[in-house]
Amino acid sequence: MSSSSPSARARFLDLDPQERALWLDPAEGEFTTHGFEGASLNRIIAAAGESKGRTYHYFSNKGALFRATLERRLAPLADLxxxxxxxxxxxxxxxxxxxxxxxxxxxxxxxxxxxxxxxxxxxxxxxxxxxxxxxxxxxxxxxxxxxxxxxxxxxxxxxxxxxxxxxxxxxxxxxxxxxxxxxxxxxxxxxxxxxxxxxxxxxxxxxxxxxxxxxxxxx
Structure with a gap:
């Protein structure tokens, strides 16, 4: 990847909210039910109906997906x-x-x-x-x-x-x-x-x- 290529996170943020929700909705359910260590990235990918390759195109690891999930939930609080x-x-x-x-x-x-x-x-x-x-x-x-x-x-x-x-x-x-x-x-x-x-x-x-x-x- 060249130095000018966007990061996985930047590519994910460029998606529209409905596309981001394909991963974030099942991720939220997985993390809230099983915690971080207990959450399964494979279960999230399966629930999202996505491939591993496309998932890793947007998330470098499970931690990046947790961050995106939490940030979406916190976003409405920014107005406060x-x-x-x-x-x-x-x-x-x-x-x-x-x-x-x-x-x-x-x-x-x-x-x-x-x-x-x-x-x-x-x-x-x-x-x-x-x-x-x-x-x-x-x-x-x-x-x-x-x-x-x-x-x-x-x-x-x-x-x-x-x-x-x-x-x-x-x-x-x-x-x-x-x-x-x-x-x-x-x-x-x-x-x-x-x-x-x-x-x-x-x-x-x-x-x-x-x-x-x-x-x-x-x-």
Whole structure:
């Protein structure tokens, strides 16, 4: 393959949504039922009615298919994400209220979308699944950094530590909180889960506040 040839992923993204669904629909069922390691690429290919050759033309391995499956399920949530302008149009209190509202809306989405919740549980439980989405996770870390940098401009986020450190701390906390909910949410009512999500947000917010603040802006 020449250096100018499109990658398997680029070729897949060039397909129209209905063609992509030929693989993603059975893949979603397979991954949500069997997890990542237990999922069979052969079963997915058979359910898609496609050949192995054509499948590998678009997916380099099972991990690439898992990534595409998860990204499709997450795509509708992109509209919920605030822009940098959204985060810097007011004060520190509004900044944190915007992010708290985002977390609550995401919790509601996970409650309503059981297949997305199942894919997220797989992501938390299996290292191979995590490795498959390393690139989107790095992009998400960059988004966190941009949001925190926006918060610094209005005094909502501390600026006495490197931004990369703050981004890593925020991402690690988000993953830890999300992992807990992935494992325990099934035992909670929707009201209990929403209330815990609101309280858990303080775990994320507190280490990012300017050290001069003794109370959070949402107090």
């Amino acid at each position: 994400m605030p822009t940098v302008d959204d985060l810097t149009t007011s004060d520190a209190r509004a900044f944190w209220q915007t992010l708290a509202g985002l977390c609550l809306r995401l919790t509601e989405c996970f409650q309503q979308d059981t297949r997305l919740a199942a894919l997220i549980r797989t992501l938390h439980r299996e290292i191979a699944a995590q490795e498959a989405v390393a690139a989107p996770l790095n992009a998400f870390r960059a988004q966190i950094g941009a949001a925190l940098q926006a918060g610094q401009t209005i005094g909502a986020v501390r600026d006495d530590l490197p931004l990369s450190m703050l981004s890593d701390v925020a991402l690690d906390l988000l993953i830890s909180i999300d992992r807990w909910f992935a494992h325990h949410a099934a035992a909670l009512s929707e009201g209990e889960e929403a209330a815990l999500s609101r309280r858990a947000f303080s775990l994320l917010m507190t280490p990012l506040l300017p050290p001069s603040q003794t109370q959070g802006p949402l107090s």
